[in-house]
Amino acid sequence: MFRRGSVFAPGLVALGFTLGCEAAPAPAPTSASEPPPVRASAAVEPDAEPEPAPEPWSDAWLEAEASRYLDDPSFRRQALEASLTNPDNQYSRKRLAAYGHADRGWDGLPQWRPKVTQVTTPIVEQLRETGELRAPPGTPLWDGQRPTSLAAWVELGERVFYDYPLRPELFARHALANPELAASVGLRPDPSGRWPGVVVFDDLDGQREVGITCALCHVGEDAGGGLVPGRAHRGLDYGAMRLAYYRDSNTPISAELAQRMASWGPGRADITDDEDEDPVAIPDLWRVRELTHLTQAATLRHDHPAALAIRQETQLLHANRERARPPRELAWALAMYVYSLAPPPRADPPSASASATALGRATFERACARCHEYANGSGEPVSARSVGTDPALALGRARGTGLYRPAALVRVADAGPYLHDGTVASLEDLLSPARLEPEFRAGVRGPGPVVGHRYGMDLPEDTRAALIAYLGTR
Known part of the structure; x- marks a missing residue:
């Protein structure tokens, strides 16, 4: 069993990574046909021994739970309501008003299975030479057949992760056409010449467009420059990409918005749909199955995979200006793929001595495990005021809960910059009392000199070093 859970209904274990910027809904196109329903299982003989129920969060349990999310509208609504940590913020109110109503709201939108072509280096080179987007005809991302095993769900989810377009993205097309800007x-392309995170697709109106996908933010790089799915793309400067389009196309933009975008820097973006200034760092997607809450502000309780699937489903349709919704099979598949993501094997073993690692482990268990209590290093959400980091996200109108989720500590030594808003560059800085000094705070990226997460600053220097050495082994 991966983690603990509670029951919110009989038989059910209880319940920002994409840039879903706010836009006015467009008229919905004609409804598309629904995919075939799942086939009924064979009848059980009256005297047959019942099969033991699979362990919650096991692979077999995930396979069995798919049909509840896919085929039961009342279950989806119940799952949504149970997942919302704060039902009064904008994120929750929008979903409560529009999701899980069977035949109206977002449920009444047509399904959209776009025809997609992966962006490759020849397509990019032709765009740069001619200014025209010439790509082979797209193919449907999914054939409409529901997977019947977890492995097949994960395989389909990988295609969704790389290829399902969030929306047309002029900013990305402009960057692709300009080599220096793109870099x-x-x-960037992978070694095969594919550009992860951008695709060419036929939009709902039939126009050929460049779109962005989940992989734009969640395919990062290893120490050798290889691309790693699930690792945060800390080199992505989405704010600068948008600003370059406004500048080069002479498209007006308010000075305030331009200043906000310029302040994000690589690896950060403000994905909320309020006017608060609360950018967040792109997170790694390691061992998400073990998290009890989703998003840095613990916006969603994650006591059932439907919480993640509904998050994916509503993110995709909201990012696409509520014109259509993805088939729910694709949302579930994407959740299963995210659950499958794990960091690659270490290229080099940690270099710390056994004694330093042992001291660091003991220090962690004494000083850190109260908040980072779970096997993946995360824990139950904590009060934003008690942790003391910038409270704008936790207390904001969009996704605010008053809480922050302790970060998972999987490959934490490689996960800088740290804190939910990416304002601390290194583990050494995170634990150093120098962060209290005005000279240090003046150089920190972000809106102001907020000093939070003071835990570990009062440790002796050698103990801090041992703690850092231990964290390097996680």
Whole structure:
């Protein structure tokens, strides 16, 4: 069993990574046909021994739970309501008003299975030479057949992760057409010549467009420059990419918005749909199955995979200006793929001595495990005021809960910059009392000199070093 859970209904274990910027809904196109329903299982003989129920969060349990999310509208509504940590913030109110009503709101939108072409280096080179977007005809991302095993769900989810377009993205098309800009904002090909995070697709109106996908933010790089799915794309400067488009196209933009975008820097973006200034760092997606809450502000309780699937489903349709919704099979598949993500094997073993690692482990268990109590290093959400980091996200109108979720500590030594808003560069800085000094705070990226997460600052220097050494082994 991966983690603890509670029951919110009989038979059910109880319940920002994409840039879903706010936009006015467009008229919905004609409804598309629904995919075939799942086939009924064979009848059980009256005297047959019942199969033991699979362990919650096991692979077999995930396979069994798929049909509840896919085929039961009342379950989806119940799952949504149970997942919302604060039902009064904008994120929750929008979903409560529009989701899980069977035949109206977002449920009444047509399904959309876009025809997609992966962006490759020849397509990019032709765009740069001619200014025209010439790509082979797209193919449907999914054939409409529901997977029947977890492995097949994960395989489909990988295609969704790389290829399902959130929306047309002029900013990305402009960056692809300009080599220096693309390099500076983090758009890059993999060794095979594929550009993860950008696709060419036929939009709902039939126009050929460049779109962005989940992989834009969640395919990062290892020490050798190889691309790693699930690792945060810390080199992505989405704010600079947008600003370059406004500048080069002479499109007006308010000075306030331009200043906010310029302040994000690589690896950060403000994905909320309020006017608060609360950018967050792109997180790694390691061992998400074990998290009890989703998003840095613990916006969603994650006591059932439907919480993540509904998050994916509503993110995709909201990012696409509520014109259509993805088939729910694709949302579930994407959740299963995210659950499958794990960091690659270490290239080099940690270099710390056994004695330093042992001291660091003991220090962690004494000083850190109260908040980072779970096997993946995360824990139950804590009060934003008690942790003391910038409270704008936790107390904001969009996704605010008053809480922050302790970060998972999987490969934490490689996960800088740290804190929910990415304002501390290194583990050494995070634990150093120098962060209290005005000279240090003046150089920190972010809106102001907020000093939070003071835990560990009062440790002796050698103990802090041992703690850092231990964290390097996680």
